[in-house]
Amino acid sequence: MNRDAGVRKSPLAEPLSAEERPEIRYIELLFFAYRDFISDPDAALLSYGFGRAHHRVIHFVNRHPGIRVADLLDILKITKQSLGRVLKQLVDTGFVEQRPGPVDRRQRLLYPTEAGRALALRLLDPQERRIEAALSSLSPPERAGAERFLRLIVDESERDKVAQLIGR
Amino acid sequence: MNRDAGVRKSPLAEPLSAEERPEIRYIELLFFAYRDFISDPDAALLSYGFGRAHHRVIHFVNRHPGIRVADLLDILKITKQSLGRVLKQLVDTGFVEQRPGPVDRRQRLLYPTEAGRALALRLLDPQERRIEAALSSLSPPERAGAERFLRLIVDESERDKVAQLIGR
DNA sequence: AAAATATGTCAATATGGCTGACGTAAATTT
DNA sequence: AAATTTACGTCAGCCATATTGACATATTTT
Numbered sequence: 237m238n239r240d241a242g243v244r245k246s247p248l249a250e251p252l253s254a255e256e257r258p259e260i261r262y263i264e265l266l267f268f269a270y271r272d273f274i275s276d277p278d279a280a281l282l283s284y285g286f287g288r289a290h291h292r293v294i295h296f297v298n299r300h301p302g303i304r305v306a307d308l309l310d311i312l313k314i315t316k317q318s319l320g321r322v323l324k325q326l327v328d329t330g331f332v333e334q335r336p337g338p339v340d341r342r343q344r345l346l347y348p349t350e351a352g353r354a355l356a357l358r359l360l361d362p363q364e365r366r367i368e369a370a371l372s373s374l375s376p377p378e379r380a381g382a383e384r385f386l387r388l389i390v391d392e393s394e395r396d397k398v399a400q401l402i403g404r
Numbered sequence: 405m406n407r408d409a410g411v412r413k414s415p416l417a418e419p420l421s422a423e424e425r426p427e428i429r430y431i432e433l434l435f436f437a438y439r440d441f442i443s444d445p446d447a448a449l450l451s452y453g454f455g456r457a458h459h460r461v462i463h464f465v466n467r468h469p470g471i472r473v474a475d476l477l478d479i480l481k482i483t484k485q486s487l488g489r490v491l492k493q494l495v496d497t498g499f500v501e502q503r504p505g506p507v508d509r510r511q512r513l514l515y516p517t518e519a520g521r522a523l524a525l526r527l528l529d530p531q532e533r534r535i536e537a538a539l540s541s542l543s544p545p546e547r548a549g550a551e552r553f554l555r556l557i558v559d560e561s562e563r564d565k566v567a568q569l570i571g572r
Numbered sequence: 573a574a575a576a577t578a579t580g581t582c583a584a585t586a587t588g589g590c591t592g593a594c595g596t597a598a599a600t601t602t
Numbered sequence: 603a604a605a606t607t608t609a610c611g612t613c614a615g616c617c618a619t620a621t622t623g624a625c626a627t628a629t630t631t632t
Binding site: 455456457482483485486489490508509510511 | 586587588589590591596597598599
């Protein structure tokens, strides 16, 4: 029997429940946390006329001065065409400098300029505060849990690479 | 004295170090975790001709059948114009249904159709597996740490709302 | 000399954000 | 009853960021 007899073919009223599917809680927490986590740098980038893509590039170039384009692409998981535009803007505006590799001159190694370092620090600042505030409310085992959880969310095939990049 | 005398005005070779700034580890883990976390649904959405924006809408409509447009906007933190396009496509393709609010007929309450529920579950599946696999490697206090960490990353002003949405 | 590699670039396309302005129906307030 | 506010939609245009595919160049490797 139709439980909505006479009403009109009905859509579903029953919610997907986080009680029945406990993973949903973590799925949505990742969404909400990430949504707010990027909001501070997003706002700061506006005044430079840059976007999130610039943020990611400026961050990883500062973290790994002399990084190769190919390695940056492997971190960001985007195409070289996508990177190309953003990188060119950062070079043109003096935040990133390119230098040929000293041994392999095909490479264009990427370095931050002084301005690029300053921008990276400015974007880093609010995120550091946010993380610091969160960590200060957690016990050491809870902090370890947060770190281990995030590492385990990363693709298994990428975990070693990530560990290399951020340290053990 | 210029430490690069005679070379040419130099960019910075010194990396931003995660040892000196321990928050960087968490910042980058959030980036890498989120990057991979959304990759499975992204791939599945391709076969429907949908993108990430559709995913978010279909997810929250399934989680909260009968949700108002305004409340969905408040969750997603996007403009009604941005939502409008995506929502229209989901309605036109039969994944979401709109009904006038029974008490306030200005409202257009959003419900998933059977197809919409099926799509939500299909997109949920790989993320549930990923979370489940991660949680199964963690002790209860570590799991609690992961959850508390993510809640604390959310804007303070949003935490109560998030707690309402996902449960305490 | 040939092949592979690292990178860049041109062109076209799609997605998903944004702002601003305007419209309509329904509820609420005066 | 009239005026105002609210909930929502829509039109138009703009911008950022991603994609694929093809081709170019310099350099290194075989």
